[in-house]
Amino acid sequence: MIPMMMKMLIQEEGKKSVKLFIPLILVWIVLFALLVILLPFLLLAAIFAWPSGYGRIILAVIPMLFSIIWSMSGLKIQVCSKNKQVYLNVR
Numbered sequence: 001m002i003p004m005m006m007k008m009l010i011q012e013e014g015k016k017s018v019k020l021f022i023p024l025i026l027v028w029i030v031l032f033a034l035l036v037i038l039l040p041f042l043l044l045a046a047i048f049a050w051p052s053g054y055g056r057i058i059l060a061v062i063p064m065l066f067s068i069i070w071s072m073s074g075l076k077i078q079v080c081s082k083n084k085q086v087y088l089n090v091r
Contacts, residue, residue: 002028003073003090013083024090028069035062 008020039062046058077088 001073002070003075005091007087007089007091009085009087011085011087 003024006022006024008022009017010020011017042058042061046055049055049058072090075088075090077086079086
């Protein structure tokens with residue numbers, strides 16, 4: 001399933017923590033529109049690069065991007081240092 005929400009928590013020693021909720025559906029709408037705009041140029045580049053062998057690689061970019069996006073659901077990242085902590089959760 002495509003991730004819809006990202007929660008970010010930033011904590012610093014001696015300061016208030018900051019919580020950010022980012023709706024990723026807005027990001028996906030913009031990326032999909034950008035993909036639709038760039039798709040003809042990508043197909044044209046694949047046609048011209050096919051004789052050299054790079055056409056298949058260019059055409060494989062779109063499925064690779066979709067698989068990366070779909071596998072991001074459930075991603076949790078936590079970074080800690082001496083006085084700061086950042087927590088990222090993608091749902």
